[in-house]
Amino acid sequence: MPRLRTPIRTLPRRQRGFTLVEMVAAFVIFAIGFGILMQILSTCLHTTTQSADYTQAALWAESLMDPIGAGEPIREGASNGRFDDRFSWRLRIAKIDPPEPLAALGAVAAATPGNANVAGPQITNVGNNTLDLFQIELDVSWGSYYMTHNARFVTLRAAMPENNGPGATGLPAGRPR
DSSP: OOOOOOOOOOOOGGGSOOOHHHHHHHHHHHHHHHHHHHHHHHHHHHHHHHHHHHHHHHHHHHHHHTTTTSSSOOOOEEEEEESSSSOEEEEEEEEEOOOHHHHHHHHHHHHSTTOTTOOSTTOSEETTEEOEEEEEEEEEEEEOSSSEEEEEEEEEEEEOOGGGOSOTTSOOTTSOO
16 A cells, blocks of 8 residues: 655745744844843942931931030030941030020010020020020941942031039939930
């Protein structure tokens, strides 16, 4: 019995598979996409590290600035030092004159009958004592010789003058500390 041959179906040219040009184009598109993804991840990692450094600088600054004026009089001057092997600091404390509107408000409050013990951040007179206003500037630095980062923290503190006796830390006399 003769064997019957089944006809071989030939597929059209476009349905045979991928050509080399198509494979190279797909690889190029993949490489570009992967490169963009790596750039995004690198930027995210750098931003996260930088954010952690600024957070650490803020924590160091808070630990240094919070005790100023608490328990001992505020003294004008400058000092510097290191928190650890990465972070260093420079502190400046200067006595400043209150702005005009605040000085006028304090004078009005002190002259008003019945307002002798008004205390608040905008009042420059508490009872018969005048408050001194200090500007505290703290610069925290970190990084390498070629790329140094800085963060500056500035605040104002009010304190009783040292020669007026009790309350030299900024609290009115007769109030608990």
